[in-house]
Amino acid sequence: MNTVLGLYNYWIVIFLMMTGFYVVIAQGNLVKKVIGLNIFQISVFLLYITIGKVRGGTAPILPEDVTYSPDGLPIPPQGFDGWSNPLPSVLILTAIVVGVATTAVALALIVRIGEAYGTIEEDEILALDLEE
Amino acid sequence: MRSLWAAVMLTGIYSFLGASWMLILDAPDVAFTEAAVGAGLSTVLMLSTLALTGTTMKKQATSTLLPLVVVSLTGLALIYGTADMPYFGDPTAPAHQHLMPEFMADTVPSIHEAAGHHAETGVGVDNVVTAVLASYRGYDTLGETVVILTAGIGVLLILGGEKRFSSFFADLSLRDVPSMRHRAILRVATKLLIPYILLFALYVQFHGDYGPGGGFQAGVIFAAALILYGLVFGLRATLKVAPPSVVETLVALGVLLYAGTGVATMLLGGNFLDYSVLEHPLLPGVLPHGQHLGILLVELGVGITVAAVMITIFFAFVGREHPR
Amino acid sequence: MEQHLPILQIIVPLIAAPLCLLLRQRTLVLGFAICVCWATFAMAVMLLLRVAPANGGDPGFPMATVITYQLGGWMAPWGIEYRIDILSVFVLLIVSGIGATVLTYAPLSLSREIDRDQHYLFCAAYLLCLTGLLGIAITGDLFNLFVFLEISALSSYALISLGANQSRKALTAAFQYLVMGTIGATFILIGIGLMYQMTGTLNMTDMAARLDTFGGTRTVLVTFAFLTVGISLKMALFPLHLWLPGAYAYAPSVATAFLAATATKVSVYILLRFIFTLFKPQFAFEMLNFDLGLMALAILGIFAASTIAIFQTNIKRMLAYSSVAQIGYMVLGISFATVTGLTAGIVHLLNHALIKGGLFLAMGCIALRLGSVELEDMRGIGRRMPMTMFAWVLGGLGLVGVPVTAGFISKWYLISAALEKGWWPVAALVLLSSLLALVYVWRVVETAYFDSPADPQLDVAEAPLAMLIPVYVLIGASLFFGLSTSLSANVARYAAEMLLGVTS
Numbered sequence: 022m023n024t025v026l027g028l029y030n031y032w033i034v035i036f037l038m039m040t041g042f043y044v045v046i047a048q049g050n051l052v053k054k055v056i057g058l059n060i061f062q063i064s065v066f067l068l069y070i071t072i073g074k075v076r077g078g079t080a081p082i083l084p085e086d087v088t089y090s091p092d093g094l095p096i097p098p099q100g101f102d103g104w105s106n107p108l109p110s111v112l113i114l115t116a117i118v119v120g121v122a123t124t125a126v127a128l129a130l131i132v133r134i135g136e137a138y139g140t141i142e143e144d145e146i147l148a149l150d151l152e153e
Numbered sequence: 154m155r156s157l158w159a160a161v162m163l164t165g166i167y168s169f170l171g172a173s174w175m176l177i178l179d180a181p182d183v184a185f186t187e188a189a190v191g192a193g194l195s196t197v198l199m200l201s202t203l204a205l206t207g208t209t210m211k212k213q214a215t216s217t218l219l220p221l222v223v224v225s226l227t228g229l230a231l232i233y234g235t236a237d238m239p240y241f242g243d244p245t246a247p248a249h250q251h252l253m254p255e256f257m258a259d260t261v262p263s264i265h266e267a268a269g270h271h272a273e274t275g276v277g278v279d280n281v282v283t284a285v286l287a288s289y290r291g292y293d294t295l296g297e298t299v300v301i302l303t304a305g306i307g308v309l310l311i312l313g314g315e316k317r318f319s320s321f322f323a324d325l326s327l328r329d330v331p332s333m334r335h336r337a338i339l340r341v342a343t344k345l346l347i348p349y350i351l352l353f354a355l356y357v358q359f360h361g362d363y364g365p366g367g368g369f370q371a372g373v374i375f376a377a378a379l380i381l382y383g384l385v386f387g388l389r390a391t392l393k394v395a396p397p398s399v400v401e402t403l404v405a406l407g408v409l410l411y412a413g414t415g416v417a418t419m420l421l422g423g424n425f426l427d428y429s430v431l432e433h434p435l436l437p438g439v440l441p442h443g444q445h446l447g448i449l450l451v452e453l454g455v456g457i458t459v460a461a462v463m464i465t466i467f468f469a470f471v472g473r474e475h476p477r
Numbered sequence: 478m479e480q481h482l483p484i485l486q487i488i489v490p491l492i493a494a495p496l497c498l499l500l501r502q503r504t505l506v507l508g509f510a511i512c513v514c515w516a517t518f519a520m521a522v523m524l525l526l527r528v529a530p531a532n533g534g535d536p537g538f539p540m541a542t543v544i545t546y547q548l549g550g551w552m553a554p555w556g557i558e559y560r561i562d563i564l565s566v567f568v569l570l571i572v573s574g575i576g577a578t579v580l581t582y583a584p585l586s587l588s589r590e591i592d593r594d595q596h597y598l599f600c601a602a603y604l605l606c607l608t609g610l611l612g613i614a615i616t617g618d619l620f621n622l623f624v625f626l627e628i629s630a631l632s633s634y635a636l637i638s639l640g641a642n643q644s645r646k647a648l649t650a651a652f653q654y655l656v657m658g659t660i661g662a663t664f665i666l667i668g669i670g671l672m673y674q675m676t677g678t679l680n681m682t683d684m685a686a687r688l689d690t691f692g693g694t695r696t697v698l699v700t701f702a703f704l705t706v707g708i709s710l711k712m713a714l715f716p717l718h719l720w721l722p723g724a725y726a727y728a729p730s731v732a733t734a735f736l737a738a739t740a741t742k743v744s745v746y747i748l749l750r751f752i753f754t755l756f757k758p759q760f761a762f763e764m765l766n767f768d769l770g771l772m773a774l775a776i777l778g779i780f781a782a783s784t785i786a787i788f789q790t791n792i793k794r795m796l797a798y799s800s801v802a803q804i805g806y807m808v809l810g811i812s813f814a815t816v817t818g819l820t821a822g823i824v825h826l827l828n829h830a831l832i833k834g835g836l837f838l839a840m841g842c843i844a845l846r847l848g849s850v851e852l853e854d855m856r857g858i859g860r861r862m863p864m865t866m867f868a869w870v871l872g873g874l875g876l877v878g879v880p881v882t883a884g885f886i887s888k889w890y891l892i893s894a895a896l897e898k899g900w901w902p903v904a905a906l907v908l909l910s911s912l913l914a915l916v917y918v919w920r921v922v923e924t925a926y927f928d929s930p931a932d933p934q935l936d937v938a939e940a941p942l943a944m945l946i947p948v949y950v951l952i953g954a955s956l957f958f959g960l961s962t963s964l965s966a967n968v969a970r971y972a973a974e975m976l977l978g979v980t981s
Contacts, residue, residue: 027240032232038667039228045660047220051652052157052202056164058659063171063191065666070178072674075249076242080179081257081281082364093258103244105179106253107281109673111290112620113183114282115297116666118369119627121190122304123659125466126634128202129311130652132473133638135206137645146649231667234699238674247687251677252555292548292557296612296624299491303605303628306498307635310598405495412492415484425484427550 030071037064049143051131055124062120066113073109077102081110157203165196181365182282189373194463197380201470256285276444278362286367287448291426295411297369298455302408305462309401312469336385343385350378358456362445368452372459379460380467388471397468400461407458414450426451482527483546483559483615486520486569489513490608497601503593507584510600514577514607521569528566529968545617553617554680560617564972567823568614568746571830575738575951576607579834582947583731586841590729591639599639603735606632610743619669619755620679622747623662626711629743630658633736637728650723657720661710668704671696672755685755701761704751712744714808715778718801725797730841733793737800738834742826745807749823752811753976762814771812776906778805783913787920793840793850795917796833799876802910803829806891809907813894819973821890824966828883828958832875835951839869842940842948852921857930859922861937864945866925868952873918875955878911883955886962 041064044057079101087095097104135141138149168191176184239246259276276284286294354375361367383391415426423430428447441449493513497506528542546559561569580603587596609629616622634655640647673679675696676687688697706717713721721741725733752761761767782801789795803825810822842865843858844850859866875882888907895904939945958965 027243028235028238030241031235031238035228035231035235038231039224042227042660043220043224045656046223047217050157052199052206053160054656055199056160058656058663059164059191059195060167061660061663063168063187065663065670066183066187067171067174068667069670070175070180070183071241072246072248072670073180074178074242075244078179078242078244080181080365082181083279083281085279085363087279089258094254095257104253104257104281106249107256107285108248108252108679109670110180110183110282111286111293112670112673112679113180114186114286114369115293115620115624117183117186117190118297119300119624119662121195122300122631123627123655124195125198125304126307126311126631127652127655127659128198129308129466129469130634130638130648130655131202132205132470133311133641134645134648134652137641137648141206150646150649230699230702234671234696237694237696238671246674247677248674249677251687253677255555288549289551289556290549290620293618293621293624296621296628299494299605299608299628300624300631302495303602303631303635306494306598306601306605307631310595310602310635311638313595313598402499405498408495409492412488415488416492419481419484424546424550425481425488425548429550 031068034064034068034071037067040064051134051141051143052128054143055127055131058127059120059124062116066116066120069109069113069116073106075103075105078105079103081105081107157207158200161196161199161203164199165192168192168195182280182367182370185365185370186373189370189377193377194373198466198470201467205470205473256281256289259284276448278444278448280362280364280366282365283361283367283448283452287451288426288428288444291428291447291451294451294455295408295415295426298408298411298458301459301462302404305404305458305465308466308469312473339385343381347378347382350374350381354378354460358452359449361452362448368455369459371452372456373463375456375460376463376467379464383467383471388468392468395464397465400464400468403457403461404465407454407456407461409454410457411451411454414447414454418447481546482520482524483544483561484548486517486524486573486615487608487612489520490517490604490611494601494604494608497597497604501597503596506597506600510604511577511580513604514573514580517607517611518570518573518577521566521573524561525566525570528561528563529971554678554683557616557618557621558680559615560682561615562972563968563975564746564749564823565614567968567972568743568826569611571742571827572607572610572614572739575735575830575834576603576610578947578950579731579735579738579838582734582838582841582944585941585944586730586845589845590642590731592642595639599636602632602635603731605629606636606735606740610739613743614746617681618679619672619681619684622750623665623669626665626747627662629740630662630711633724633732633740634658636732636736637724639732640727640729643729644727646723647727650720650727654720654724657710657717661707661717664703664707664710668700668707671700671703675700681750681754685757688756697756697760701751701756704755705748708744708748708751712741712748712808713801713804715774715781715801715805718778718782718804721801722794722797725800725837726791726794730837730844734834734837734841737797737837738830741800741804742830745804745811745822745826748808749811749976758814758977768812768814771808772903775805775809775812776903778802779809779910780906780913783910783917787913787917789917790852791850792843792852792855792921793837795921796836796840799914799917800829800833802914803833803876806887806907809903810887810891810894813898814977815894815897816970816973816977817890817897818894819976820966820970821887821894823972824890824962824969825887827965827969828875828887828955831883831951831955831958832872835868835948835955836872836876838944838948838951839865839872842944845944846937846940847935852924854931855921856924856928857926858937859926861930862939865940865948868945868948869925870922871952871956873922875952875959877914877918880959881956882959883965885959886966890966 041061081104172184172188276288278284354371357366358371418427421430428444431446500506544561548557609625612625634651638651676684710717779802782798786795786798807822807825810818875884878884878888892904
């Protein structure tokens with residue numbers, strides 16, 4: 022039981038990831054593939070953030086009147102036991118940017134494909150290509 | 154589900170829910186960014202795409218067995234991998250023991266201290282995420298800004314091609330995308346909102362040291378204000394406010410500001426992006442110095458490039474001729 | 478400034494890219510970009526001189542050194558660190574050298590294939606791709622690697638899509654590359670997250686040290702799997718290679734030449750870092766018997782791809798399948814996990830880059846004059862474009878592995894490595910696959926020299942000198958390294974020894 026309580030967050034995230042992954046590889050419509058990629062990536066971001074969470078912790082922003090403990094660490098505000106980890110946040114901020122950049126380029130390609138082929142369904146495009 | 158429009162909307166909602174979950178998990182900066190980018194910008198871009206390619210899809214005829222198998226195997230592999238992971242929220246996990254204490258205490262023995270420079274230990278900024286993002290791992294953030302730049306250039310290459318550059322944008326101003334100018338409520342509400350949105354963008358830009366915020370979120374909000382203006386008042390009006398050549402110049406300038414700060418630190422004797430050498434106050438009392446100045450400059454660079462690229466992408470999508 | 482050489486190597490092309498945006502005037506931008514690329518190559522050479530062992534590396538002299546550079550002035554692992562060892566500098570040289578040569582060749586080819594108004598954007602994207610690839614080879618931080626991997630990937634998608642002027646298939650090829658590449662990148666991101674969770678750090682040397690103490694075995698296994706599958710997608714390792722033929726065939730000639738010679742090589746470099754620097758070879762090869770699986774995939778890839786290549790009519794597509802096969806050779810060398818095997822894999826990074834780069838540049842010349850890269854249209858071209866075809870033949874011989882060419886050196890090391898381990902069947906398979914290469918190379922040679930021209934009226938001149946010279950630079954280099962291996966194979970051997978932790 023302890024295992025489930027300890028790991029349930031990862032399993033939820035993994036389920037969400039696989040949903041996104043499934044949409045990417047199973048769907049034939051190009052926009053839906055991009056949607057699947059987005060869901061996949063957002064779930065990976067959630068994975069990182071759940072790794073960074075510390076039980077009883079608070080967001081790693083020091084209040085103005087912060088005081089420090091003898092070994093140099095800041096004392097968390099009233100009611101909290103510690104701080105959550107800032108590093109995953111930093112990594113995910115960058116990863117979100119990479120994700121939206123990829124989405125923008127993907128959508129631009131879809132617009133061009135739609136114009137060139139008249140369709141954005143993968144199987145129709147494949148058929149048109151084979152005809153050539 | 155056959156309606157792509159509905160699928161996009163649901164994705165936006167999923168992204169927003171994800172952002173809320175991130176907030177609960179003590180990551181407000183990320184939640185902020187995810188809400189602005191995932192729920193906001195991605196949805197806008199997908200809707201613009203649908204406007205050009207159609208909003209419904211045909212019935213799926215492809216087999217789903219192989220994808221299901223692949224996905225199940227991958228999922229099971231991941232779950233198998235969770236067996237040895239630290240429990241959720243465990244404060245004794247390696248990730249929280251190794252680098253985090255020094256980041257929080259902000260006292261990393263830095264290289265310039267060893268070299269005998271006068272040094273403030275650490276970064277000295279309240280939002281530790283910003284400290285790590287803009288200073289300790291500032292180089293990654295430069296990489297992130299370059300990624301945005303690459304996306305902007307990519308979209309310009311993909312969607313800006315067939316016509317000559319100057320006439321592409323000139324065509325935009327000729328073709329008047331139907332505006333909602335005649336809807337009085339929208340018009341008035343937008344006129345009231347936009348100044349506040351812009352002000353909020355500036356607030357987020359400069360307040361990132363003390364609370365959630367920073368260059369990226371500010372850039373997206375700024376671009377959102379302009380996009381709102383474009384949606385309500387039409388493309389022609391927006392082009393007068395933000396001429397594409399100016400916007401394209403800003404795209405380049407943001408990255409140059411960031412990289413230029415790094416070059417300046419090298420010329421002043423430190424390593425690339427070592428802000429502690431920026432000690433001499435440029436404008437005493439007005440501008441900070443050292444780490445604070447460095448972070449200010451690079452975040453500004455990020456904000457400028459992000460806003461400019463988002464606007465450029467918006468122009469590229471919206472200016473595309475509808476297939477007849 | 479000398480101490481800043483590591484960062485300058487990346488910053489110079491990085492800053493040049495937005496400057497291209499500002500300059501906008503086509504000739505100015507092209508000239509500027511070409512100068513920047515050559516400066517980048519010069520810096521890579523300077524780094525080589527500082528890293529490589531003294532005196533050509535006779536035993537008894539100091540081993541190769543490692544240069545580190547702290548970005549932001551922060552000590553690793555709190556800050557990001559650049560770490561240049563002999564393998565990194567080898568890859569830096571390949572990427573910057575190819576980047577400079579191909580861009581010098583570019584102006585005439587670009588005018589034929591892409592709108593003149595977009596040339597300044599092309600240069601910006603090209604420089605960004607170069608920056609991304611160089612940044613991967615030089616960094617010691619795993620997340621930094623991911624960021625620059627995505628910079629190179631995004632710019633490649635845009636570069637490939639520019640082939641749409643010639644064929645709309647460039648768009649679908651770019652999209653498929655985007656989807657598969659992003660899945661690969663996301664897998665790598667998952668792997669990085671799990672690595673961080675287990676070790677608490679992102680610095681690769683730090684991670685490797687902490688992995689033993691903190692890594693739970695099941696999580697380590699899954700992490701390794703995700704990282705490997707992710708990079709295999711980017712590397713086009715069979716059977717995850719599906720994006721490559723389309724992407725190389727329909728991209729503009731300059732883009733194909735650059736990407737074919739660099740992007741997959743850098744992905745192989747990343748695989749080497751994962752297996753040997755992060756996880757230590759004992760883990761992958763002794764605990765998992767990964768070497769057998771890798772070898773099987775490599776051999777399958779070599780044969781499947783070479784066979785499919787034989788049936789292609791689009792010669793760029795044929796060369797693309799040939800690339801998949803050649804990557805199989807590199808991975809085969811890695812799977813031996815011995816010094817000779819690794820040397821084979823690493824030296825083939827250079828050799829294949831030169832050969833394929835030269836071949837695709839030659840195809841660009843043919844595309845310039847003929848407007849097509851179909852085998853049908855290339856009939857009799859050997860007599861009308863003798864210099865171009867001669868270069869092509871030399872490159873083709875390199876693919877087969879004829880002595881005197883660089884390809885021979887790689888195959889020599891591969892076969893030696895197989896024989897060292899007593900695996901005669903593998904050595905025989907390598908020879909057999911060379912026969913397959915001979916078949917698809919001969920097809921083109923026969924058509925080019927022995928068939929009568931499809932359209933005798935068509936006035937086809939030799940390719941312009943400005944384009945021929947870079948072709949011969951690359952092909953000539955491949956012959957040079959086929960004859961004199963002190964630079965290439967010795968450096969590769971140092972890298973192999975370093976990766977395996979062997980001290981001489």
